[in-house]
Amino acid sequence: MLNLKNAFENIAAECGVKLSLMSAARLTTFKGGGSAYVFAPDSEGQFINTYVSLAGAGFKPFILGGGSNTVIADGEAATPIISTNGLDGVYMRDNCISAGCGASLRRVSAMLSDFGYSGFGFMNGVPATVGGALRMNASAFGRCIADMTDTVRIFLAENNIWKIKEISAKDISFGYRRGVKDIVLSADFKLIDDLNGENKRDFLGERIKKQPKKPSCGSVFKNGDIPSGKLIEECGLKGIKCGGAQISGVHANFIVNLGNATASDFLSLAELCENEVMQKFSIKLEREFELVI
Ligand SMILES: Cc1cc2nc3c(=O)[nH]c(=O)nc-3n(C[C@H](O)[C@H](O)[C@H](O)COP(=O)(O)OP(=O)(O)OC[C@H]3O[C@@H](n4cnc5c(N)ncnc54)[C@H](O)[C@@H]3O)c2cc1C
Numbered sequence: 001m002l003n004l005k006n007a008f009e010n011i012a013a014e015c016g017v018k019l020s021l022m023s024a025a026r027l028t029t030f031k032g033g034g035s036a037y038v039f040a041p042d043s044e045g046q047f048i049n050t051y052v053s054l055a056g057a058g059f060k061p062f063i064l065g066g067g068s069n070t071v072i073a074d075g076e077a078a079t080p081i082i083s084t085n086g087l088d089g090v091y092m093r094d095n096c097i098s099a100g101c102g103a104s105l106r107r108v109s110a111m112l113s114d115f116g117y118s119g120f121g122f123m124n125g126v127p128a129t130v131g132g133a134l135r136m137n138a139s140a141f142g143r144c145i146a147d148m149t150d151t152v153r154i155f156l157a158e159n160n161i162w163k164i165k166e167i168s169a170k171d172i173s174f175g176y177r178r179g180v181k182d183i184v185l186s187a188d189f190k191l192i193d194d195l196n197g198e199n200k201r202d203f204l205g206e207r208i209k210k211q212p213k214k215p216s217c218g219s220v221f222k223n224g225d226i227p228s229g230k231l232i233e234e235c236g237l238k239g240i241k242c243g244g245a246q247i248s249g250v251h252a253n254f255i256v257n258l259g260n261a262t263a264s265d266f267l268s269l270a271e272l273c274e275n276e277v278m279q280k281f282s283i284k285l286e287r288e289f290e291l292v293i
Contacts, residue, residue: 007057008037008080015049017041024263027081028067029127030217032244032261036077036292038064042086044100044185048155050082051183052162062292063183065102065129069136069217073293074263081292084131087185096150096188101131105138105145108189117191118198119148125207126218130187136288137179141203146174148189154182177222177288212248214256220270221253221285228277228285229253235276242268263291 012019018040024033039054039061041047054061064070064081084102090111091098097117099108105128109120122141123133132138133145134152149169156163164185172180221228232238232252239249241258243265248254255269274285 004078005037007059008039011050011053011057012039015039015041015046015053017046017050021076022081024072027064027083028070028072028217029215030067030071030255030257030261030266031215032257032266033072033263034074034076036062036072036079036081038081038083040083040086044087047082047084047087047185048162048164051155054080054082055157062290063131064292065132066104066127068127069132069288070290070292071217071263071266073291077292079292084129088129089186093188096191098186098188099130100186101129101134101184103130104128105130105133112189112191113194113199115191116194118194118196119190119192121198121201121203124203125211131184134180134184134187136177137174139176140207144174146172146179148192150188150190152180152187153185154180155185156182210251212250212254212256214246214248214258216248216254216256217289219253219288220255221273222288223253224283224286226281226283227253228273231277231281231283231285232273235273235280237273237276240269240272242272245269247273267291 021035022038023035025031039050041050059080061080061082064083087100087102089100090103090107105123122143138145151166151168153166229252237247238252240247244258244261245265246256246258248256255266277283277285
């Protein structure tokens with residue numbers, strides 16, 4: 001790990017970016033797990049330089065937004081993380097709202113509502129950033145982030161040349177939990193008049209009734225024809241604990257941290273769900289969360 005630390009320190013110094021070893025408790029909404037080296041750029045230029053330098057040195061950096069779909073393995077991760085927290089600008093334009101990849105959906109939603117627009121209310125209570133939501137095509141209440149998106153600025157390597165491109169949402173193959181494949185720098189979202197009074201709907205209240213309050217990474221598995229939570233519940237696994245983690249008694253597709261969960265506790269429960277659902281229903285659960293190792 002000493003060599004990794006040295007390599008990361010050199011890259012951070014070259015790019016003028018802050019580097020720290022941070023715990024999962026600070027990086028993810030599940031809050032359990034190990035630690036990782038985190039680069040914290042505070043401009044798009046620094047973000048790009050850091051990514052390119054790490055890639056050039058043979059690393060595959062993990063881009064971290066709100067950490068609400070991510071679990072960090074126990075111990076010290078070998079994968080370097082680049083946090084998008086510093087890229088959180090949000091501003092109104094004539095016909096859209098622009099947001100940096102690290103802006104929280106809460107912030108975008110609040111600004112829309114301040115200006116009399118709506119559209120992001122369905123994500124109230126989801127601790128995601130613009131980049132993470134576009135990667136996952138986050139959705140709830142029958143709506144998804146793709147519905148709101150006008151254009152996305154991405155960063156990608158084509159024939160070994162790094163490029164920034166602006167793509168129209170129409171040209172992105174969005175689907176269920178299938179979003180932008182490349183690195184998201186920023187996005188423009190549509191302005192929708194709050195004609196149907198969406199801003200008055202208590203999306204958060206509706207969410208709170210159905211989801212656990214304890215720390216989690218949201219749904220552990222993607223839903224198929226039968227919701228994964230129902231399959232897990234029918235295997236009698238609701239409430240089962242492993243160390244400091246528990247299959248939520250409120251919603252079986254959530255694994256919650258009771259206070260001192262490790263990533264291994266989380267993964268043991270995820271594997272238990274996979275094995276039991278396979279045995280009882282011959283259905284393979286597909287993981288939704290990302291694991292940083
Ligand atoms: C309480 C709770 C409720 C939730 N409810 C929902 C829900 O209703 N609907 C839903 O869809 N999800 C839900 N989730 C899951 C989660 O919020 C979403 O998956 C969200 O889109 C993740 O965003 P994030 O910024 O936290 O991403 P992170 O966890 O930080 O990252 C997730 C993925 O996105 C990638 N990523 C992050 N930023 C970028 C970027 N700039 N460019 C490219 N890739 C990037 C990461 O590398 C990783 O692959 C919930 C989670 C919690 C904790």
